[in-house]
Amino acid sequence: MPGERLTLRSTSEIGRFPGAAPPTRVQGTIHDENEKQEEGGCRRWFRKICPCCCKRKNSTSYDVTDKVELTKVPAPTPEPTKPKPENGERKETEGVELSVCSVDLLSSGSGQNRVEHHTDQFHGDELIIRRGQTFQIEIELNQPFSAETDKLHLELKTGFLPKVSKGTHVIIPLVEHLEDERWEAKITEQNGTKIKLSVNSPANAVIGLYGLSVITGSLKDEAPNTHSSSKNIVMLFNPWCEEDTVFMDDDAQRKEYVLNDTGRIYYGTEKQIGARTWNFGQFHEGILEACLFVLEKSDMPPSGRSDPVNVVRVISAMINAQDDYGVLVGNWSGNYSDGVSPAAWSSSVEILRKYHSTEGIPVSYGQCWVFSGVTTTVLRCLGIPTRSVTNFQSAHDTDVSLTTDVYFDENLQPIDHLNGDSVWNFHVWNDCWMARPDLPPGHGGWQAVDSTPQETSQGIFCCGPASISAIRSGQVYLKHDTPFVFAEVNSDKIYWQKNLDGTFSQIYSEKKAVGHCISTKAVGSDERDDITHLYKHPEDSEEERIAVETASRYGSKPDVYSAPAAEDVQVEVKLDGEGPRMGSDAKLSIVMKNLSSKARRATLHSQVAVMHYTGVLKNAIKKDQIPVELLPNEEKTIEWVLPYQQYQNQLMDQAALMLTLCGRVSETKQVLANQTSFRLRTPDLQILPLGDAVVGKEMSAKITFTNPLPRMLKDVVFRVEGLGLQKGHEVVVGDVGGHSTVTLTEHFIPSQPGPRKLVASLDCKQLTQVHGVADITVLEQ
Numbered sequence: 001m002p003g004e005r006l007t008l009r010s011t012s013e014i015g016r017f018p019g020a021a022p023p024t025r026v027q028g029t030i031h032d033e034n035e036k037q038e039e040g041g042c043r044r045w046f047r048k049i050c051p052c053c054c055k056r057k058n059s060t061s062y063d064v065t066d067k068v069e070l071t072k073v074p075a076p077t078p079e080p081t082k083p084k085p086e087n088g089e090r091k092e093t094e095g096v097e098l099s100v101c102s103v104d105l106l107s108s109g110s111g112q113n114r115v116e117h118h119t120d121q122f123h124g125d126e127l128i129i130r131r132g133q134t135f136q137i138e139i140e141l142n143q144p145f146s147a148e149t150d151k152l153h154l155e156l157k158t159g160f161l162p163k164v165s166k167g168t169h170v171i172i173p174l175v176e177h178l179e180d181e182r183w184e185a186k187i188t189e190q191n192g193t194k195i196k197l198s199v200n201s202p203a204n205a206v207i208g209l210y211g212l213s214v215i216t217g218s219l220k221d222e223a224p225n226t227h228s229s230s231k232n233i234v235m236l237f238n239p240w241c242e243e244d245t246v247f248m249d250d251d252a253q254r255k256e257y258v259l260n261d262t263g264r265i266y267y268g269t270e271k272q273i274g275a276r277t278w279n280f281g282q283f284h285e286g287i288l289e290a291c292l293f294v295l296e297k298s299d300m301p302p303s304g305r306s307d308p309v310n311v312v313r314v315i316s317a318m319i320n321a322q323d324d325y326g327v328l329v330g331n332w333s334g335n336y337s338d339g340v341s342p343a344a345w346s347s348s349v350e351i352l353r354k355y356h357s358t359e360g361i362p363v364s365y366g367q368c369w370v371f372s373g374v375t376t377t378v379l380r381c382l383g384i385p386t387r388s389v390t391n392f393q394s395a396h397d398t399d400v401s402l403t404t405d406v407y408f409d410e411n412l413q414p415i416d417h418l419n420g421d422s423v424w425n426f427h428v429w430n431d432c433w434m435a436r437p438d439l440p441p442g443h444g445g446w447q448a449v450d451s452t453p454q455e456t457s458q459g460i461f462c463c464g465p466a467s468i469s470a471i472r473s474g475q476v477y478l479k480h481d482t483p484f485v486f487a488e489v490n491s492d493k494i495y496w497q498k499n500l501d502g503t504f505s506q507i508y509s510e511k512k513a514v515g516h517c518i519s520t521k522a523v524g525s526d527e528r529d530d531i532t533h534l535y536k537h538p539e540d541s542e543e544e545r546i547a548v549e550t551a552s553r554y555g556s557k558p559d560v561y562s563a564p565a566a567e568d569v570q571v572e573v574k575l576d577g578e579g580p581r582m583g584s585d586a587k588l589s590i591v592m593k594n595l596s597s598k599a600r601r602a603t604l605h606s607q608v609a610v611m612h613y614t615g616v617l618k619n620a621i622k623k624d625q626i627p628v629e630l631l632p633n634e635e636k637t638i639e640w641v642l643p644y645q646q647y648q649n650q651l652m653d654q655a656a657l658m659l660t661l662c663g664r665v666s667e668t669k670q671v672l673a674n675q676t677s678f679r680l681r682t683p684d685l686q687i688l689p690l691g692d693a694v695v696g697k698e699m700s701a702k703i704t705f706t707n708p709l710p711r712m713l714k715d716v717v718f719r720v721e722g723l724g725l726q727k728g729h730e731v732v733v734g735d736v737g738g739h740s741t742v743t744l745t746e747h748f749i750p751s752q753p754g755p756r757k758l759v760a761s762l763d764c765k766q767l768t769q770v771h772g773v774a775d776i777t778v779l780e781q
Helices: 087-092 112-116 251-259 287-297 302-306 308-318 349-357 368-382 468-473 482-490 542-552
Strands: 064-067 100-104 127-130 135-141 150-157 169-172 184-191 194-200 208-218 225-236 262-269 272-279 328-330 363-366 386-396 404-408 422-434 445-449 493-498 504-510 516-521 528-530 569-575 586-594 600-611 617-630 635-642 656-665 671-679 686-690 699-706 713-722 726-736 741-748 754-764 767-778
Touching: 100 208, 100 225, 112 127, 112 135, 127 135, 208 287, 251 368, 251 386, 262 368, 262 386, 262 422, 262 516, 272 368, 287 308, 287 349, 287 368, 302 308, 308 368, 308 422, 308 445, 328 368, 349 363, 349 368, 363 368, 368 386, 368 422, 386 482, 445 468, 468 482, 468 542, 482 542, 542 600, 542 656, 542 671, 569 600, 569 656, 569 671, 586 600, 586 617, 586 656, 586 671, 600 671, 617 635, 686 754, 686 767, 699 713, 699 754, 699 767, 713 741, 726 741
Parallel strands: 127 225, 328 363, 404 493
Antiparallel strands: 064 741, 100 135, 135 194, 150 169, 150 208, 184 194, 208 225, 262 272, 386 422, 386 516, 422 445, 493 504, 516 528, 569 586, 586 635, 600 617, 600 656, 656 671, 686 699, 699 741, 713 726, 713 754, 754 767
């Protein structure tokens, strides 16, 4: 009901998952026609949500595929038909309203749902699922379900005042075929009065706690029957789902950053690095309830919980208690007599359980490694890949200058009241993994998040998520809180002396003072992994200096570094025609223009990296340095080539790449920078209709594909479908040799007149995004 608070049922003060009855065994029989149906607790008839979805399709079809080359096409497997109650069954219950007797969420920790959704490690027997993935439930009705006379749909609600428009009130219709990226349910088994549903959720669904209702009725206009499940459903982010913005494609990394419930946190100094084991315990009894409680306590609108950027930002605020009664109170005084010393904690479990059991009283005390450990627990529990990260010699910039400033008077004595910036021996924060569709392409992947309360962000003590890619390149104008994290890892320490007139002059610059040995636990082992290279270019390299100077121009002291004498050189990247094609060398043109009347020299640093379609960069596959000399007013085109051999085993689904250029003009110190994303174009499937297109008359279409690669494609499958032309089906082709051509001939009988489209796609591991379409106008007979 609107305003009702959903809770996980508890058997302890922390909130233990209740046990669940074992899944109902489905019997493979149909009731005898003389067997009577029990009425159970049936109520009123209800209007079915979408009668057209439950109409039976004609089981006959005339889809024939003749394969001209390669492998023989197997005969299509006939679709199983749903069991249909015999006439006698419905006669016995004629006039009785369809209602639900019970709902089994099949939520056993060792059951199919929990295992397939990678939630089987959670304590208890609640249904815990991940978005963008199907799950199963069983419903027992008071009489057999008939699509001709009955209606049934599901409803999920989360948060206060659930609304369909906000995605917090979800209406799930019954359909014949499930499709991706939408809420739908399909009957997969029907045995007497029991039905089994496969339910699909979109990859952008709101995460959190849902209440489930089953609505039943008839196709007539009677009132509905509503059955509310006694158990709730928990929806989490899904790093196993490619469409989810937290998708991570490496299984070993998913095991480490989502499923590993222990880890190591580093401390000390860069020359004496210590390590301590930390129990994250995200699957421990009561921790899921505690994490959901933290989300609820934040007063974040439930509709905002679909976006991991929002969730991570809110969690970074809620882990500290500085201004919102969050989980932990920070204390650096050395006096912890009324709480627990930060150094005494070695687990997030006790902290989160205590916060939950006291209904939100902040726990005393924490420092940076404790804040980070608890943040890792909460985000891994919610399904966001997360790790704790330690930065040695970590700067704290208090005035957004993007430098660490030290002030002296005329006699070179420190001016204490001005020296607010500091450098910590070490500081611990978090990296979390997600795409960043709110930023330019190339800035997804690892994002820095800091729950330790240091400076406010938009008036709240939180920090991040800040793109590590943006930090590395000095693009501090990209949200969230990138300037602060940049200063922590790559600010210069600038020394200032007071002049007689009260102004300050820069007397010394220390370029390697901060951001050393940035560390996290290695994947699959307890070794330390140095990830400094992800946060910054090698110290004192030209790329690193460009990043520092670029960042400083957006700080409160933009003139710390000398401005270029002129900005008269331009650089851009151009594609030839529609761009490079898959299977060939990728060729782009770098065009440089000298707008001055003097010669210019520069060195361009180029890097090309594989990119997910979400903008997440995977790995660099080629780096170059390109010396350039430009005559006065000259325009020069440089041919840039990526050989096929260098990318053939590296590409992701969308075959996308990002070329990054940066450099400096020697004479003027002008910084040159450019990022260009491009993809390798795949061939289209050629579809040629044959014969007249007339309703009820057989026609055919020839589909041709030529492998653009010099290598064999393995396990090739075609998918062909045409609404009003033929049902969707697969054609197994098998292996296709390098540069070989495959031709298929499809035979079908159009069933609907008007403009139609015959669509085909190719599916194989080595080559994706290959498809084609033919427009066919079907005439009446």
